[in-house]
Amino acid sequence: MSTKVSDSTIRRLSHYLRILETLERSGGGTVSSTHLAQAAGTTAAQVRKDLSLFGSFGKRGLGYQVADLGDRIRGILGLDRSWPVVLVGAGRIGSALFEYRDFRRRGFEIVSVLDRDARKVGVRWGPIEIEDAATLEAVIARESVEMLILAVPAPAAQEIVDRAVAAGVRGVLNFAPVRLRTPDGVFVHNVNMVMELEALSFDLTSREHGLEVGRGD
Amino acid sequence: MSTKVSDSTIRRLSHYLRILETLERSGGGTVSSTHLAQAAGTTAAQVRKDLSLFGSFGKRGLGYQVADLGDRIRGILGLDRSWPVVLVGAGRIGSALFEYRDFRRRGFEIVSVLDRDARKVGVRWGPIEIEDAATLEAVIARESVEMLILAVPAPAAQEIVDRAVAAGVRGVLNFAPVRLRTPDGVFVHNVNMVMELEALSFDLTSREHGLEVGRGD
DNA sequence: AGGTGTGAACACTTTCACAGCA
DNA sequence: TGCTGTGAAAGTGTTCACACCT
Structure with missing residues (x-):
């Protein structure tokens, strides 16, 4: 078992x-x-x-x-409970994710949104006010968060993850197109939309060159 | 080969x-x-x-x-060319995808955005004006598009795909949480963010129950 | 020596086929 | 009879190890 x-x-x-x-x-x-x-x-x-x-x-x-x-x-x-989640990155993707209803429907609740950009800090998103990314560790402790959604530009991703892991995060959903390095016991799942389009491009290209895959007619 | x-x-x-x-x-x-x-x-x-x-x-x-x-x-x-892409669904996710710079950087260009909502039709997004989803077939023909990005609510997804495929689309990047049915020769890649969070939830939960995976100490 | 290209061994996943319970 | 649960077989993907080229 x-x-x-x-x-x-x-x-x-x-x-x-x-x-x-x-x-x-x-x-x-x-x-x-x-x-x-x-x-x-x-x-x-x-x-x-x-x-x-x-x-x-x-x-x-x-x-x-x-x-x-x-x-x-x-x-x-592990869905017989609710999971508090911190979202880092209040850009386009972060905003779309925040509004994404299906997360909450399944028990994933974004309890805090952080961003590095001073112009975004303090802005209200519904019930939540964007906080300074500098306070990441404090927020993780305050909300007892184990999961992080990372929607920051690639160059910033590793640093955020390192800090989050040190503060107790054990799972990361990563939207930045970089391979994150994490210690054992920390899980990372990547969502890479460009990669998916590239896979599609391959499919269409190979079919054009006439592979087997079969249509028959 | x-x-x-x-x-x-x-x-x-x-x-x-x-x-x-x-x-x-x-x-x-x-x-x-x-x-x-x-x-x-x-x-x-x-x-x-x-x-x-x-x-x-x-x-x-x-x-x-x-x-x-x-x-x-x-x-x-198949990235030694440019791929025109049609985006259907101008909601939060569609908007985030439209702004996503990495697509264009890799040769995927969103040449048209469609939505069913009359209040969105006609709205300008940068160089593009949102068109009525009813004109899907015309747009696909006009732009010679083979790839579609689907960012509509689940119940609308299958109908859009059927029409797009009939109009010549051969590849779909699907963000709706449904398994799409398509004929042979049409490729679908799914991006399901809830599923990824659920996988994370499983990872964190199993570790808690003490699996093997190893930390060693 | 240094590093590719690849058959053969190995590991993992899926499918098959059937025993066994409702 | 109908459908689950599961070993065994088949199929896929990954790793090993080494011949071979520069």
């Missing part, structure tokens, strides 16, 4: 959860791995393998209880 | 390219796979394997010519 769990499995669990929540809203009942797989764009065997890494949640012949499975996955992912 | 190339390889190529461009700016010369690997956070063997999928770009005993390797990777990724 404490073996290595792959990143893809976690992403799929997150996806299953989204589907289960839709089902919860429209009544509940039970789902089969086949149904979940179809909705998530994977296979029934994959769904069962993913879940079986954490326990036996279904009933043979019946499937999974929608509400129960939802609870289980929330438990696995 | 036309074998299957994994997604991870493409992402790493994109990363190598970023490093090479930094090196280009600071003089050029040559790099070894070891050096590249270190900067990209991977292994020398991995770098060589990745590159060898596309050809032999290095000189034994010497390494890779920085400028040349950059050109090669740009060629592989």
Whole structure:
């Protein structure tokens, strides 16, 4: 029960959860791995393998209880609680993230926004007032924050992370296009939109040159 | 030369390219796979394997010519051209993406922004005027666009994609939290920020329960 | 010596196929 | 019968180790 769990499995669990929540809203009942797989764009065997890494949640012949499975996955992912998050960087991306409703809906609450720019410090964003990035450590302590969203320019990113980690942060969602160095026990997930467009560019380019991938006609 | 190339390889190529461009700016010369690997956070063997999928770009005993390797990777990724892109959705995320400088820097140019909301249509964003989403097909034809950035609410996403694909779009960067259905030959890459936070939540939660991962002390 | 290119070994992930319970 | 849970097989991706070129 404490073996290595792959990143893809976690992403799929997150996806299953989204589907289960839709089902919860429209009544509940039970789902089969086949149904979940179809909705998530994977296979029934994959769904069962993913879940079986954490326990036996279904009933043979019946499937999974929608509400129960939802609870289980929330438990696995650590979503049966609320996560206070600090956002560093009040630029365009930071602002979009701050307004992003789905974060709060899932229990991630941005409790403080910091920026280095003196012209931004003090500005109100809804219920929050932008604070000086110099006070990062104090804010992390004050809010007991373990997660940080980093939306600052690349050159500033590493310094902020170093300070945040020293102040107790253990997880970072990084939007800056740099590979951050962190000690063991600190987790970084990167969102790099340029990289995604480049992957798309590759897909379109290779197809043009005529790869196999198949259309058939 | 036309074998299957994994997604991870493409992402790493994109990363190598970023490093090479930094090196280009600071003089050029040559790099070894070891050096590249270190900067990209991977292994020398991995770098060589990745590159060898596309050809032999290095000189034994010497390494890779920085400028040349950059050109090669740009060629592989299809970045030796400019890509016109249509952005659908002029909300918070759309706006942040529109202002995102790194897109243009890499040859992705947002040539048109569309929105369904009549109050947004006609609004100027710098050199561009927001157009009505109803004209999607016309815009795609007019601008000869093959790539779409989707930043609309989840319920609207599938319809936009269907229409865009029918009008000739072959690649979509999707920010809506839904699995899009597309025909063969159309590529979709998803950016799901909630999913990333949930993965972080899992990381932090599992560590708390005491997994192996190792800190040692 | 120094560093690439690559087959072979290894590790990890996904799929298969079926035993077993409701 | 229907659908889960899971070992075993197949498939993918990564690392090793070394021949070979400069």
